[in-house]
Every structure is written in structure tokens, then in C-alpha cells.
Amino acid sequence: xxxxxxxxxxxxxxxxxxxxxxxxxxxxxxxxxxxxxxxxxxxxxxxxxxxxxxxxxxxxxxxxxxxxxxxxxxxxxxxxxxxxxxxxxxxxxxxxxxxxxxxxxxxxxxxxxxxxxxxxxxxxxxxxxxxxxxxxxxxxxxxxxxxxxxxx
Numbered sequence: 001x002x003x004x005x006x007x008x009x010x011x012x013x014x015x016x017x018x019x020x021x022x023x024x025x026x027x028x029x030x031x032x033x034x035x036x037x038x039x040x041x042x043x044x045x046x047x048x049x050x051x052x053x054x055x056x057x058x059x060x061x062x063x064x065x066x067x068x069x070x071x072x073x074x075x076x077x078x079x080x081x082x083x084x085x086x087x088x089x090x091x092x093x094x095x096x097x098x099x100x101x102x103x104x105x106x107x108x109x110x111x112x113x114x115x116x117x118x119x120x121x122x123x124x125x126x127x128x129x130x131x132x133x134x135x136x137x138x139x140x141x142x143x144x145x146x147x148x149x150x151x152x
Contacts, residue, residue: 033089036098042106043068046078051085072117079110 012022037052045051047064058064068074086103093099114124122136123129129137 033093035093036096037089039102042078042082042109043075045085046074046081051082051089072113072120075113076110076117079106079113082106083110 012020033052033055037054039045039051040048040053040056042051047066047068048056049064050056068078083103083106086099086106090096090099090103118124118128123131126137129135
């Protein structure tokens with residue numbers, strides 16, 4: 001065997017469906033987020049796992065389109081997700097005024113939904129449980145007690 005034969009790479013073709021040992025482990029692709037990107041509505045973003053259609057790259061083309069019921073809890077989760085996504089975007093694009101405005105709208109809507117939820121079901125956090133001068137965080141019924149009443 002001469003020096004030219006020893007340096008030639010082996011063929012990475014495999015017909016059995018296994019990853020050949022000479023194949024690269026991964027070929028990363030990271031989409032670049034543009035300024036002022038399109039956004040999904042908060043409820044759709046929560047389902048899709050991203051606020052940005054340009055970053056929506058479903059794994060193996062499996063797209064989650066399952067709608068969530070319009071409960072206060074689901075609204076809270078969707079708005080919280082959208083606020084987090086926008087916050088991450090604004091960390092690197094702080095001059096995007098449209099994103100700042102949308103962030104503020106979602107924060108306001110989130111606070112309204114939290115207030116509605118807490119007025120119906122009680123405090124979500126220990127801090128909000130003490131807002132009226134009393135501390136009733138450990139006050140019954142517990143969440144599983146509600147479920148037990150519904151099952152009866």
C-alpha cells in the first residue's frame with residue numbers, strides 16, 4: 001500500500017440503515033433570527049414551541065397542531081411562554097420597537113389573566129397569597145381536593 005492509498009477516506013455508504021463510523025456525528029444548522037420577525041399568536045406559539053415561524057423547524061416533520069382549550073390556565077401558560085420568547089429575542093434585539101410593544105401587550109394581558117385566575121381559584125404564588133394583609137398559602141382546599149369533589 002502506498003502513501004496515497006493510505007490517506008484516502010473510506011466510503012461512508014451504508015445500506016443497512018446504520019450510521020457509518022466515518023460519518024460526521026452532526027451537521028448543525030442554526031437559523032439566523034432577523035430583526036422584526038413574524039410571530040405566531042401566543043396560543044399558537046405555545047402549541048408550536050416557538051413564537052417565531054422562521055424558527056419553527058419541526059423534528060422529522062412532526063407538527064403539533066393540537067388546540068388547547070380556552071381556559072384561564074392555558075391562557076396564562078401561552079402568554080407566559082410568549083413573554084419568555086420575546087424576552088429572549090429582546091436580549092439581542094433591544095431596539096426592535098415592535099417587539100418591545102408586543103412584549104408589553106403580552107405582559108399586560110398576562111397580568112390580567114393571572115388576576116382573573118387568582119380571583120376564581122386563589123393565589124398562584126406565596127407572594128400573592130399575602131397581598132391582602134393575611135397569609136393563606138396553605139389554606140384548604142388543595143388542588144387535588146377540587147379534583148376529588150368533581151369525581152364524586
